[in-house]
Amino acid sequence: MKIFFCSTGSAVQRRFVKRIWLATFINVFFCVATAVAFRLWHLRGLPAYCIAVLPALPTMGVLLALGIYLREETDEFQRRVLVESMLSGIGFTLALTTTWGYLEDFARVPHLHLIWIYVIFWVFLGISIPVVMARYR
Amino acid sequence: MKNRLKVLRAERDWSQADLALRLEVSRQSVNAIETGKFDPSLPLAFKLARLFGLRIEEIFEDSD
Numbered sequence: 001m002k003i004f005f006c007s008t009g010s011a012v013q014r015r016f017v018k019r020i021w022l023a024t025f026i027n028v029f030f031c032v033a034t035a036v037a038f039r040l041w042h043l044r045g046l047p048a049y050c051i052a053v054l055p056a057l058p059t060m061g062v063l064l065a066l067g068i069y070l071r072e073e074t075d076e077f078q079r080r081v082l083v084e085s086m087l088s089g090i091g092f093t094l095a096l097t098t099t100w101g102y103l104e105d106f107a108r109v110p111h112l113h114l115i116w117i118y119v120i121f122w123v124f125l126g127i128s129i130p131v132v133m134a135r136y137r
Numbered sequence: 138m139k140n141r142l143k144v145l146r147a148e149r150d151w152s153q154a155d156l157a158l159r160l161e162v163s164r165q166s167v168n169a170i171e172t173g174k175f176d177p178s179l180p181l182a183f184k185l186a187r188l189f190g191l192r193i194e195e196i197f198e199d200s201d
Contacts, residue, residue, distance in 0.1 A: 010163075076178050077166035136169040 012072045019065035027058035059118055077136070084132045089125035096120060139198040142171045145189050159188055 009017075037043060037051050066086070073079050097117055103109040146156050153171070157164040160181070169175035170185075177185065186193045 075162045075166055076181060077169055077175055078163055080175065081165075133165065136165070136174045137172070 010073075010075070012069065012074070013078075015072070016065060016069040019068070020062055023058040023061040023065060026061070027055055030055040030058060081129065081132050081136070085125055085128035088128040088132065089121050092124040092128075093117060093121040096124075138176045139173055139200060140170065140196055141198075142167070142185070142196065145191075145196065146171075156188075160184055 034051055034054050038048070043051055066082075070079055070082065073082075097112065097120065100109070100112050104111060142156075146153070151159075153167045154164045157167045160167065162181070166175070170177050182193050182197065185196055189196060
């Protein structure tokens with residue numbers, strides 16, 4: 001599945017990739033801006049909450065882009081592959097993070113910051129896509 | 138689901154990419170349908186049937 005890297009692919013896939021890159025760029029910008037803002041102004045209260053959630057907004061945008069892609073994609077096989085890969089990615093992420101939670105509680109392993117759950121999902125999604133594709137070859 | 142896509146395609150000397158272009162789907166989709174690992178939706182099955190000038194049951198074999 002070329003969609004995550006492609007300059008080729010359908011117009012829908014190219015739009016999806018553009019949205020992902022745009023959201024990622026905004027995410028990086030907000031991460032840096034938020035870190036700088038907190039360092040410079042020592043924010044507290046409502047402004048702190050508002051600024052702190054800024055980097056999360058583009059990550060929601062990426063999930064929205066996934067949803068839009070699934071609606072726009074006319075190739076039902078590509079939709080199937082992505083849906084199965086997402087289910088697999090979600091399943092492995094839930095399994096790993098839940099297991100890690102118990103390990104934290106009982107075996108005192110280091111705490112996993114919740115932000116990593118999103119990253120772990122994308123890693124598992126990235127692994128799942130070629131695996132799911134291989135099943136249909 | 139078993140089907141005659143490979144034969145029908147070969148009769149017309151079409152590659153999987155050629156068929157994919159005509160169906161407006163990806164080559165992987167054609168390959169997955171051809172190998173019987175992915176069953177197309179009814180609209181796509183009708184599109185295939187129209188393209189080959191056949192009925193759906195002349196392309197796909199009901200395994201039951």
